[in-house]
Amino acid sequence: MTSQTNSKITFRGIALALMLPLAGASVVVPQIATAQGMFDPVVKIDGAAVTRYELDQRTKLLKLLRAPADPAKLAREQLIDDRLKAQAAAANGITVDDAQVRAGMEQFASQGSLNVDQMITLLARGGVAEQTFREFVRAGLLWREVTQARFGQRVSVSKEDLEFARTTVSDGSGVRVLLSEIIIPYTPENQAQVMEKARQLSELTSTASFSAQAKQFSATQTRDSGGHLPWQPVTQLPPILRPLVLDLAPGEVTAPLPLNGAVALFQMRDIQETDAPDPVYTAIEYAAYYIPGGRSADALSRAAQIDAQTDRCDDLYAIAKGQPATVLERGTKAPGEIPNDIAISLSRLDPGEVSYDVTRADGQTLVLLMMCSRSQTQTAGAPSPAAEGETAAPDETAQLSAQIATRRLESFANGYLEQLRSEARIIEY
Template identity: 30%
Template structure:
């Protein structure tokens, strides 16, 4: 099952980026890679810490080695958990976010990359940061159902009484069709697999025959995603799903697994209590993301920290 992808706004002043082309001598000295910490056998180097110090400085936040190291420890814990439950966004998603951020600052990705490199941050460090910022909300949503524990009957009734109208949303029944691409062959065959996935959409026989259809092709798998309401659609798939015709398929998308599309098995308007709770949760999640906080972020991270082996050096 997938969850809503919510990302915090990456607040970096590009004027500060452009002005910060001289690397601090302390940062430069730290670029000689020693080990600053080890998190569950994953090393964080002094070079990583130096890049984060530079990154914090660009954000005009407190920028010292201890703050940078603690941020990287938290991000490493998140990245390990993201990998464990296989909920990472794809490299293409990260690259697209990087490009949008550059465009919003009237730069090409190459131009922004050069500024980041010259400032001592590096493009890859920023992209690693983006990947966690995009993927982590998926875990929070999957685990806590959109930012909180389930609403009690009393809470749900209270919210519905406060609302002028009972919430209505669209309910989709979805199947995920995956044209698998092994990582070792990704560069060699991804375009071929994309062409195959595109061609298969026009021949898709419908959800009832999906598995039989997949069996006629090489390395194609089908996942039943079940019932998903509009507020719970992931941000990267939502526009594709909403553009698809009823009982049709979405456009293809390149992901970490290969090339995918979704089949719309059924869709309908619903206004029951489950739908109302989904809408209210989406509203609450939107408010928490706008404020830059999620009440379960710290709870989940504290749990990971309590189980982790962290060696600070």
């Protein structure tokens, strides 16, 4: 992900997709900056200018991404860094081609369950030009290549490093959260209105108000309880939710999270540190049974009937007997490979439990999900230490080694960027 290549930024998710509707409104194409002075420099870095137009565009982009800082100040800092990174790339003979940039844009957009074209459309509605997004991604890719080329050979992880990490990170503590949820489905016809309502809900700070809104608007099976979820270890949440949730104080609500035909919001009710280490799930086995009719009364009644007739995933084969093979799917995936809407729905379930708040085919098909099992092999933050006389599993060792190497590479990169800043002639206007 491009944003990960810039260690100075940690966004609350990819929130621009949460703020703007995908459909139901005309696209406003950003106008080319023609006002006098828009292309005047606001800062020069060793003679390379950042224009007022670029600063305005980056500021708008950061506002849409809901960067956790003053957007105008952060935009200026980023653009200065981008010039320094580009100069370092040129000095090292490093370039990235259009195909690499396009792939980076796709990867960035995918964090919000979008494709590039959808992302560009959303940005345009917020007044951000495609080229601004493209250059934002290009800067991150260039810097990743620069730091890898310059420091990659200097980063190594020894056995002592691994043992020290296991000892210091596996401290037996964990984090669990108490959340409430609201998930509101939408159609192409009412998407703009639903997204506007979601934006309003994201400003709530009262748990009672959020609960009341959940009872009125949420389409999940938790609506009757005001959207209340039980205590969960943070590692049981889908990967896309973890950083969003951990950024909340009690009472705060996430920015609206776009899903497939729905938008989700989560409120932090409480958070606790525990003495027990958090489980880390490496694989989720689940089944999906497809029911025609979407969220119609008949489809929901059929889902409730299946829920009453089944206790485990194997029972669904009897339900699907005599129907096309495509009506039932069952498989095992890593948490990060599961679509966000399905992952969120599964995170509430214990093995044998079902949910039916996800749809497909533009809302025409209801998906009954059943949790089969979760594979747990290690504690959060580091692989489980090996028992005496044993060695850690190779994949766990490789994962921890990669984490250590990444942190070291980031440290080298940050130091190099500070050096470039200190040596550069930066003139601000």
